[in-house]
Every structure is written in C-alpha cells, then in structure tokens.
Amino acid sequence: MSVPAAPRDSRAELAALFARRFPLAAALGLRVAEASPLRVRLACPLEPNLNRTGTAFGGSLYSAATLSGWGLLWCVLKERRLADADIVVADSGERYLVPVGEPFIAECCAPVGAFDVGLATLRRRDRARVETTSEVLCRGRVCAVFRATYALLRKTPGNIVAETNLLDRTGV
Amino acid sequence: MSVPAAPRDSRAELAALFARRFPLAAALGLRVAEASPLRVRLACPLEPNLNRTGTAFGGSLYSAATLSGWGLLWCVLKERRLADADIVVADSGERYLVPVGEPFIAECCAPVGAFDVGLATLRRRDRARVETTSEVLCRGRVCAVFRATYALLRKTPGNIVAETNLLDRTGV
Numbered sequence: 001m002s003v004p005a006a007p008r009d010s011r012a013e014l015a016a017l018f019a020r021r022f023p024l025a026a027a028l029g030l031r032v033a034e035a036s037p038l039r040v041r042l043a044c045p046l047e048p049n050l051n052r053t054g055t056a057f058g059g060s061l062y063s064a065a066t067l068s069g070w071g072l073l074w075c076v077l078k079e080r081r082l083a084d085a086d087i088v089v090a091d092s093g094e095r096y097l098v099p100v101g102e103p104f105i106a107e108c109c110a111p112v113g114a115f116d117v118g119l120a121t122l123r124r125r126d127r128a129r130v131e132t133t134s135e136v137l138c139r140g141r142v143c144a145v146f147r148a149t150y151a152l153l154r155k156t157p158g159n160i161v162a163e164t165n166l167l168d169r170t171g172v
Numbered sequence: 173m174s175v176p177a178a179p180r181d182s183r184a185e186l187a188a189l190f191a192r193r194f195p196l197a198a199a200l201g202l203r204v205a206e207a208s209p210l211r212v213r214l215a216c217p218l219e220p221n222l223n224r225t226g227t228a229f230g231g232s233l234y235s236a237a238t239l240s241g242w243g244l245l246w247c248v249l250k251e252r253r254l255a256d257a258d259i260v261v262a263d264s265g266e267r268y269l270v271p272v273g274e275p276f277i278a279e280c281c282a283p284v285g286a287f288d289v290g291l292a293t294l295r296r297r298d299r300a301r302v303e304t305t306s307e308v309l310c311r312g313r314v315c316a317v318f319r320a321t322y323a324l325l326r327k328t329p330g331n332i333v334a335e336t337n338l339l340d341r342t343g344v
Contacts, residue, residue: 021224024232027199051260052193058261059238060196063231088223089230093265 008079010035014071025067028060032071033105037079040071042106056100061136064106065146066092069132072108073150076115085122085152090129092148100136100143108134118152126154180251182207186243197239200232204243205277209251212243214278228272233308236278237318238264241304244280245322248287257294257324262301264320272310280306290324298326 015032018025029048034041042064049060066089073087110132118130129149136144187204190197201220206213214236221232238261245259282304290302301321308316 017224021222022229023220023222024196024199024229024235027196027220048195048199050193050195052189053258053260055260057194057196057235057238058264059231059235062234062238062264063196063229066229066231066234086225088225088227088271089268091265091267092230092234093263095263096261099260 008036008075010075010078014040014074017074018067018071022067024063028064030064030067035071035075037072037075037110038112039107039109040068040075042068042071043103044106045103046101053099054101056104058094058096061096061100061104061106061144062092062094062146064104065094065108065134065136065144066148068106068108068134069146069148069150072110072132073115073130073152076110076119077152080119082119082122082152082154085154088151088153090149090151092146094144094146096144098141098143100138102138104143105137106134107137108132122152122154126156128152180208180247182247182250186212186246189246190239190243194239196235200236202236202239207243207247209244209247209282210284211279211281212240212247214240214243215275216278217275218273225271226273228276230266230268233268233272233276233278233316234264234266234318236276237266237280237306237308237316238320240278240280240306241318241320241322244282244304245287245302245324248282248291249324252291254291254294254324254326257326260323260325262321262323264318266316266318268316270313270315272308272315274310276315277309278306279309280304294324294326298328300324 011032014035029045031043033043049056051057118128121128134146135142183204186207201217203215205215221228223229287302290300293300306318307314
C-alpha cells in the first residue's frame with residue numbers, strides 16, 4: 001500500500017507572489033501561515049484592518065478571504081501544471097456572523113479532487129469556473145463565511161483577461 | 173413654493189473619518205469625490221489595487237464599494253441626527269462584470285427617503301438593517317455591482333457591537 005505524498009508546502013512561494021503582485025496584501029499585514037492544494041491559511045493582525053467600531057473592517061475580511069481562495073486555487077493549478085492560468089473572482093457572497101475584535105485567520109480548504117471537473121473543463125476549453133468557500137476565524141471561532149466563484153482563464157489569444165466579460169465568457 | 177435645500181457636502185468630514193478610522197482606506201489610495209445623503213463617490217487609482225493579472229483586485233473593489241455604502245449611510249445618519257449609530261456590514265454579494273484596468277470610482281446612491289423605514293426602526297429598537305447597492309465604474313462603464321446589508325446599532329448598554337451577533341441581534 002503506498003502512502004500518499006504530503007501536499008507540497010508552498011508558503012514561501014505564495015507569500016512572494018502576494019508581496020510582488022497584490023499591493024493590498026502588504027497593507028492587510030497578511031502572513032501566509034499555511035499553503036498547499038488542500039488548505040491555505042492567512043494570518044492578519046487587527047490594527048491595519050480596523051473600522052470605526054474598533055473591530056475588523058469588512059473589506060479587510062473580504063480581501064483576506066478572497067486571497068485565501070485565490071491562493072488555494074493557485075496551489076491546485078501549480079500542482080496540476082496549469083500555473084499559467086489566470087484566476088479572477090467572478091462573483092461572491094458573504095455572511096458576517098460576529099464582529100472580529102482580534103487578529104484573525106482567513107482559511108480556505110478543499111478535499112482532494114474538489115476541482116477535478118473544473119480543471120478538466122479548463123484543459124478542454126481554456127476557461128472554467130470553480131467555487132470556493134473561505135472562513136474567517138478568530139480564536140478558533142468562525143466569524144464570517146465567504147463563498148466565491150472564480151473564473152480560470154488560460155492565456156490564449158482569444159482569452160485576454162483585460163477584455164473578457166467575466167460572466168459571458170466564462171459561463172460553463 | 174420652497175426650493176429644497178441642496179444636500180450638504182460632507183466630503184471633507186468623510187475623508188477625515190476614513191483617514192482616522194479605516195487604515196485600509198489610505199492603502200486603497202481612496203479620495204472622496206462626492207459625499208451627501210444622496211450620493212457618495214470614491215475615486216481610487218489602479219496601482220495600489222492591482223492583482224496578478226494587472227487589473228484591479230476584487231478585494232480592493234469590494235473595500236471601496238463597501239466604504240461608499242458605509243459613507244452614504246453615515247451621511248444619512250448625520251443628517252437625521254443619528255450619527256452616534258454604528259454601521260457594520262452584515263452580509264453582501266457581488267458580481268464582477270468586466271475587469272477593471274484603469275482608475276475606478278465606487279459609487280453608492282439612494283433616493284430621498286430610501287432608508288426611512290430602517291431609520292424609524294433604529295429610533296424605536298436601537299437597531300435596524302438597511303440595504304445598499306454600490307457600483308464600480310471605470311470610464312463610465314459599470315464593471316461590478318455590490319449589494320450589502322448593513323446593521324445599524326445605537327450605542328446602548330445592551331447593544332455593544334463587539335459582543336453582538338450580527339445575524340441574530342439585528343434581524344428585523
């Protein structure tokens with residue numbers, strides 16, 4: 001019986017990618033605590049993310065949650081040798097359950113094979129849509145839940161993201 | 173026949189509030205272009221808000237849109253002498269229609285009286301829920317639409333935001 005390989009630790013690579021390509025990640029004070037195709041955990045301090053009420057601003061929670069979903073998909077695509085694909089959020093919805101009054105974690109998990117159908121579509125059609133769910137945790141308690149649909153787009157001549165209508169062109 | 177008073181221009185006050193109480197607003201490079209109880213428009217440059225694809229990061233668009241809704245409600249509450257109320261986002265949903273490849277505007281509008289029912293509830297029960305819709309515009313084109321439900325909470329002993337369950341306690 002073979003033992004499954006441990007998922008590759010991509011923390012350093014993902015942190016470098018956030019630092020180089022997402023200026024807002026630095027503003028959030030975000031640290032990549034875990035990054036593999038099975039789970040991405042991003043840790044954020046409270047101070048840079050405060051709102052007027054002294055709790056975490058919804059925009060910060062959303063941004064961290066979106067980056068956790070983006071990061072998970074990036075890890076999955078890299079593992080499947082599809083790292084050239086763009087990953088852009090197409091629609092999303094959030095529920096804020098309790099205010100976040102301390103440092104928080106944005107976490108996105110997926111079981112093995114969760115995106116197999118989407119990745120097969122991506123290989124066949126150069127674009128696909130996949131869904132993720134992220135949670136914001138504070139002291140182990142779920143404080144907000146984020147569902148997002150991401151468009152995956154391979155760099156082909158007909159698939160330039162800057163000109164893509166995300167809803168029409170990626171509908172699957 | 174009386175001429176209705178022009179809505180008060182609250183740009184400077186809202187800008188000062190964002191600067192003091194929302195650290196992320198500075199990171200977005202956000203400028204308050206218009207602020208009244210009828211419309212808030214927030215202008216953002218592209219550079220601090222880039223994603224890996226070279227367009228605007230969804231978290232930046234969401235944050236700017238959420239602040240436009242928050243700002244509009246703050247203007248309305250101030251006009252109605254309810255400025256002590258906290259305004260926190262309770263749930264939201266977004267559709268990203270086309271990628272944003274240039275500086276953008278987050279805009280939230282409401283007709284006169286749009287929040288009358290919610291404000292009456294706020295006065296009666298010290299809490300209420302109200303809905304807003306914001307748009308992200310780029311060169312005059314709507315690129316994303318954000319719907320949000322905000323909880324309004326007056327500062328009463330039983331209504332401390334840090335301990336409030338946003339869904340249970342503000343359900344109206």
